[in-house]
Amino acid sequence: MTSRLRRLVAPLGSRLVITAVALVLAVSLMIGTFATIALRETLMDRLDRDVRDMARGVAGPGFRLNLAPGSVYAELPQDGEARGTFGDLDPDEVEKLSTADLEVLREVDVDARPHDADLPEHGTFRVIAQAVFDPRSGRSAVVVTGRSTDEVDDTIASLVFWETLLTLLGVLAAAGAGYVVVRRQLSPLREVAATAHTVAALPLSSGEVSVTERVPERLTDEDTEVGQVGAALNALLDHVDTSLAERHRTEQQVRQFVADASHELRTPLTTIRGYTELAQQRAEAVPMALGKVEEESLRMTALVEDLLLLARLDQGRPLAREPVDLTRLLLEAVDDARVVAPSHTWRLELPADGESGDAEVTVTGDAQRLHEVISNLLTNERRHTPAGTTVTVRVRPDGFDVHDDGPGFPPDLVPRAFERFTRADEARQRDGGAGLGLAIVHAVVTAHGGTVSLASVPGDTTIAVRLPAR
Secondary structure, eight states: OHHHHHHHHSOHHHHHHHHHHHHHHHHHHHHHHHHHHHHHHHHHHHHHHHHHHHHHTOOSTTOOOOOOTTEEEEEEESSSOOEEEEEOSSTTOEEEOOHHHHHHHHTSOSSSSOEEEEETTTEEEEEEEEEEEETTTTEEEEEEEEEESHHHHHHHHHHHHHHHHHHHHHHHHHHHHHHHHHHHHTHHHHHHHHHHHHHHTSOOSSSOOOOOOOOOGGGOOTTSHHHHHHHHHHHHHHHHHHHHHHHHHHHHHHHHHHHHHHHHHHHHHHHHHHHHHHHHHOGGGHHHHHHHHHHHHHHHHHHHHHHHHHHHHHTTOOOOOEEEEHHHHHHHHHHHHHHHOTTSEEEEEOOOHHHHSSSOOEEEEOHHHHHHHHHHHHHHHHHHSOTTOEEEEEEETTEEEEEEOSSOOOTTTGGGTTSTTOOSOTTOOGGGOOSOHHHHHHHHHHHTTOEEEEEEETTEEEEEEEOOBO
């Protein structure tokens, strides 16, 4: 188990070098083994041919054979004394075989085929045993002829020695070259790791943080493995940088939201407290003070309800899912606006026949929340556009548009118009509302799976609400 863990935690460079050396060793051993086997077979075939040639030269018992060095000859008669000679290094000298050697030769199969014979006093031989008959003497005997395998064995031993030596040298060379090459090839990976370590050392837990460290462009070629790692790390760092920026922006929004909510709640609370103190000091001011307390309580209640609605939508609370006649909601809202703000011109445009087939547009959603969306948009038109402004509500097959020809939104307000507590009057005038109307519109439409957008220039402002069709 421990050795396995060591292998798992070993550096990649070391594992690559070990793998390369192991492959070199395995290939060298395989080549050496096959080469040795092939050479031995070749030499043994040549030796067998010499043994066969030697056996064909035997005439019969009593035949005198000039033995070459390393050759053996033996006569093994059926009735009579066995004898045999061994050719020494000197061609003119021969040596008689011992009884033990002759006994070994007597065990060789008489089939005129080469066999191995281990002579106790002279080593291993390739021999052929054949039955020979001498017509002159009328005798028959088994004649064994052969040659020593020492020359073949010495050649194979020499080959094995050089193969072993060259294999060791090859392994050492592969280890040295592999270490240099692998270390050089892995240097880009170490550079990528250095970038990751640098980023890991940055304080990312709080505050405005920007991750500027990146893997160099030369190490992001996705045609290579290291380039793929570098490109992936850069993509990750880009994502982290974007996420950190978004986190900081969200934190700032939360801080601003808390500050704005506190301010909006503090104002009515301060008013209630002031009028309460006034009522305590002056009895005749009690009716007026109670009226103001009620007014500010209602305002604070509305603000808290709006905040609770946004909180529920942020939590993903499910809305009602039922068919809603969007055309009817818009018609009722426009009729109400004509009564509340007669100084404006209110128009309702229904879809053309070619767009939806009839005037009724039905969507799936929460009727009460969609009514709140429409009411907030028309209330904004009433509050923030001057008298005489023409407000046109266009019903579309996938939602509706609210258009006016008023002065429009300030350019710097357009990108953040749907953020909470966003208002054109930074002084927070009470008549301007709390700045949650468009935020609620955006949250409710998004909860329905729709989108809301704003396009505004002086004289041409359009808020487009798009909802999923039924």
